[in-house]
Amino acid sequence: MTAPATAADAYPGYLDCLADADEYAAIDVALGLLDAGLPAERVLLDLVAPAQAEVGERWARNEWSVAQEHAATHISERVVAAVAAHARPQPTGGRVVVACMDGEWHALPPRLVAEVLRLRGWQVTFLGASVPAAHLVSYLRRHDAHAVALACALPVRLPHAHRMIEACRRSDVPVVVGGRGFGADGRWARRLGAAWAPDAPSAAELIADERALHRVPPAQLAHLADDEYASLVRRRGDLIDSALADLRERVPATRAYTAAQLDSTVSDLGHIVDFLAAALYVDDASLFTNFVGWLVGILTSRGVPAAAVDLSLRHFAGVLRDFPRVVHALAQGRAALLAADGRTAA
Template identity: 65%
Template sequence: MTDAYDAYVQCLAAADEDGAIDIAGGLLHSGHDAEAVLLDLVAPAQRQVGEWWQRNEWSIAQEHAATHISERVVAALAAATPRRAATRGRVVVACLDGEWHALPARIVAEVLRLRGWSVTFLGASVPVAHLVTYVHQQDVDAAALSCALSTRLPAAHLAVQAARRADVPIIVGGRGFGPDGRWARAIGASWAPDATGAAALLDDRAALRRPPPATLAHLGDDEYAGLTKRRGDLVDEAAAELARRFPPMRDYSPAQLDATLTDLTHIVDFLAAAVYVDDPELFTGFLAWTAEVLQSRGVPATSLKIPLHRYRTLLYDFPRAGRMLAAGLAQLP
């Protein structure tokens, strides 16, 4: 499938929707099954697109165009593949509230459908209350939730708790739960690393009904609640400090200023998520990724130290957050 993959990626780069659909369809006609096309062509190509954006080799517009094309390819594969009888039960697949990266969840939904499940795909950013009401009303066997950003972990925890009260097993997946699912386990959720893992977990009803216990007793110290309450003030203070101490910011365009405020907000949100699951690696991993993104756009990673120091000063009475900020500062140049 190597040659097909290279040609498919070229179609994404050229925004050639018809060409991409033809390549995927050609693989089907040559004997490849639809699941292999989804998992060995579409999914890795989308990861490559994300890496190109991260390295500033592709713009956001190019990434969006490529994602749209891959979504169309998934739809074309679904239309071209004979449906198996849905004999294994009913599953709802959705993205957590605030999660807009819907393509991975869509691929999971199609793989489950190919394996004989009746699947309802709810799409991106489904509010927890509406999700739980839906799965309860529809009498589903399980729900699968996707999360690419760890900032959505508190929402994932709420969804897991609500689904448990409704006696609906939940599987979670996506980069937001960590490469080994450690943050899924922290919130007491069953984790699958990919679509095939989700299918295997759904087949193991006993394991599905025995999720790991949540390890969130530390939330009793209210650090997470305090952080979220002070979010706006923290960002404003950090922006003012950055404007004073980072001279290049004085010449930023409005778009660059907006991007800077977004980055400062992300720092607070990822810090809060790390405090929620009590894992500094969530925060330091995000900082390492952010440093790479900034450097690829000509912004020195050392500029991150200014807001981190400011946040540390303002959060002097938040011991866990302070330790995480110190760890983040220690890893920067």
């Protein structure tokens, strides 16, 4: 049998390798494409990246467990390392530091960006997942970096992202950001005053363009003066406790939850508050609406009805009725939830 010569041809077999947790076979597929003449960048972007996106979708649809997702992600990381070792490009440009935002653990996408930059001649330092801002700044001061590329997969990390961006900027190092956390069109990166790249090739082109790298508009965060964001963050613990008590009152079955079920419920309530806070930070209710749609999809695939989420949104709306932007975001979230569930707001 002839080995696949394109990423599209190899993709189904590569996914099977991830599903079977067959690390060596997955590496063989990637290296086979390199031997067939496919550039290393295309192997990373047309094989590894879409396959990893499918891994995340299978977890979201409850087709794969967390353990299966972790195993597949580890294999993808090993494949990236094998492709990088096979290519062995020689650096011709300056140093670019690539890192995840503090609290951000999705390290594979920025690793792909780091390898594409390396393939294009940059001297790349990849710092990995969840890099504290102070540690990153200390590293930047010690090394003469041309630019720093920061990744954020979850919008909930945007307030932390802004502080990290500002810390890098104060060190006089240009910043490029990317990842789903900044919105599909980069709208929240622009709100934070950061240069945004939608993918690895775009990041490489932006970093190579000295003028574009430094042409960044100021952050647009005047709305934070209303103190709604800060107040919500301060009340986070009390809000979660009150929402949990409300659920126990309205849904008696929750009183018999196991410790694991209770932990999961508290975590979900925390996510609701945190995404609501992120929406306030960038003043965009669509951030929260998108999250509600995602959460409902995850929970319903696991047997939790959308009505349970709606109960919590209604509770928060009542408790936070004196916060206009919060009420607006919650109303938008409820409308999206109820429309998807075929109901109307009560």
